[in-house]
Amino acid sequence: MEVVVPFAATRPKTRLAGVLDPDERRAFAREMLDDVLAPLTAVRHDGERPHPTVLATAPVDVDVPVTVDQRPLTEAVNAALATHEPTADDPLAVVMSDLPTATVESFETLFAAPGDVVVAPGLGAGTNCLVVRHPEFRVDYHGASYCDHRRAAREVGATVEEVDSRRLATDVDEPGDLTEVLVHGDGPARDWLVDAGFELAVDEGRVGVQRDGVGVDTD
Amino acid sequence: MEVVVPFAATRPKTRLAGVLDPDERRAFAREMLDDVLAPLTAVRHDGERPHPTVLATAPVDVDVPVTVDQRPLTEAVNAALATHEPTADDPLAVVMSDLPTATVESFETLFAAPGDVVVAPGLGAGTNCLVVRHPEFRVDYHGASYCDHRRAAREVGATVEEVDSRRLATDVDEPGDLTEVLVHGDGPARDWLVDAGFELAVDEGRVGVQRDGVGVDTD
Numbered sequence: 001m002e003v004v005v006p007f008a009a010t011r012p013k014t015r016l017a018g019v020l021d022p023d024e025r026r027a028f029a030r031e032m033l034d035d036v037l038a039p040l041t042a043v044r045h046d047g048e049r050p051h052p053t054v055l056a057t058a059p060v061d062v063d064v065p066v067t068v069d070q071r072p073l074t075e076a077v078n079a080a081l082a083t084h085e086p087t088a089d090d091p092l093a094v095v096m097s098d099l100p101t102a103t104v105e106s107f108e109t110l111f112a113a114p115g116d117v118v119v120a121p122g123l124g125a126g127t128n129c130l131v132v133r134h135p136e137f138r139v140d141y142h143g144a145s146y147c148d149h150r151r152a153a154r155e156v157g158a159t160v161e162e163v164d165s166r167r168l169a170t171d172v173d174e175p176g177d178l179t180e181v182l183v184h185g186d187g188p189a190r191d192w193l194v195d196a197g198f199e200l201a202v203d204e205g206r207v208g209v210q211r212d213g214v215g216v217d218t219d
Numbered sequence: 220m221e222v223v224v225p226f227a228a229t230r231p232k233t234r235l236a237g238v239l240d241p242d243e244r245r246a247f248a249r250e251m252l253d254d255v256l257a258p259l260t261a262v263r264h265d266g267e268r269p270h271p272t273v274l275a276t277a278p279v280d281v282d283v284p285v286t287v288d289q290r291p292l293t294e295a296v297n298a299a300l301a302t303h304e305p306t307a308d309d310p311l312a313v314v315m316s317d318l319p320t321a322t323v324e325s326f327e328t329l330f331a332a333p334g335d336v337v338v339a340p341g342l343g344a345g346t347n348c349l350v351v352r353h354p355e356f357r358v359d360y361h362g363a364s365y366c367d368h369r370r371a372a373r374e375v376g377a378t379v380e381e382v383d384s385r386r387l388a389t390d391v392d393e394p395g396d397l398t399e400v401l402v403h404g405d406g407p408a409r410d411w412l413v414d415a416g417f418e419l420a421v422d423e424g425r426v427g428v429q430r431d432g433v434g435v436d437t438d
């Protein structure tokens with residue numbers, strides 16, 4: 001299966017600005033990309049490994065092909081869909097690059113799910129992974145994209161299947177999301193956080209994160 | 220399978236105090252309990268339906284047996300485990316009562332998972348569902364209970380299996396969690412929120428909730 005992995009190479013993860021400076025955000029985003037590519041390239045689906053391409057806003061040094069496209073996310077992904085013209089026999093998957101708790105098993109479940117459009121929702125009404133098997137389906141990542149993608153699929157007569165995975169639902173945008181990486185990650189993004197001084201912090205029964213022993217505001 | 224569903228009947232969901240008054244929090248918690256019991260009682264596991272018991276801090280009017288136990292959550296659940304003495308042939312499941320996006324399929328996956336201790340983690344390092352098949356395992360819901368439960372299982376020589384489900388991971392404690400109910404719920408808890416004036420609110424690409432047209436602080 002062909003898989004497009006969009007990656008914001010220049011100014012990633014602005015909502016982590018309260019806890020990471022711009023260089024740190026770039027470094028952490030890069031580790032998260034590796035945390036997605038490692039299980040993705042290890043999956044076996046229909047006896048084959050997937051073929052990921054990173055769709056980046058600027059050149060990035062990875063072991064898979066890179067397409068540079070400076071357009072906004074929605075436009076760039078829709079251009080890839082228009083070029084590929086996905087069908088049941090030749091689907092195109094779109095997997096976000098900020099899912100550092102994803103595993104081989106979660107991607108296998110995603111790729112094995114039937115449906116013209118398979119959606120792994122993100123928390124907060126987002127869309128973290130898609131498998132598209134219909135040539136007319138297009139994306140719109142702005143706002144409550146999970147709801148919009150269900151509607152867009154209906155409008156082109158495509159069936160929709162939802163994949164129920166916490167690991168694929170966990171995209172990392174805000175400081176509170178770092179808790180999930182520390183608890184459920186086991187790759188370079190988690191290692192990077194630990195090296196940067198982050199650890200779990202338990203406060204009045206709630207679990208958040210702290211850095212160098214100082215609590216991080218995750219509210 | 221025997222299933223214990225702990226339910227705080229008197230002062231539930233205090234972290235929703237910013238958006239719901241005490242009577243509303245009690246009413247909403249009660250709807251969420253129904254949203255858990257409905258799919259739970261519809262599951263077929265090994266050709267049988269599960270047998271849920273609500274473990275409540277005060278009497279509650281539901282269509283399943285109720286055990287009233289005023290002790291804190293951890294003590295009350297451990298008393299149930301000690302009484303039941305779970306084994307592989309006679310497991311005991313513990314399912315939280317604030318999982319309003321849970322479905323029949325997600326509970327089937329939970330009950331079908333092998334392992335002496337099966338854990339469906341909650342977001343934020345919590346433990347939303349357990350299936351216990353080992354007589355010595357005990358719970359501790361304080362703090363990062365997911366990590367603690369893995370350790371506790373190891374200490375009694377029990378194998379651990381993790382269930383990767385967004386729906387079982389979504390417990391509703393804070394205003395931001397209401398987004399998940401509005402997007403992915405389809406039962407009485409979602410209906411209650413809609414009747415109370417809640418709807419999705421999209422702000423600068425982020426999706427939160429608003430009530431009666433006024434934004435709710437979910438940060």
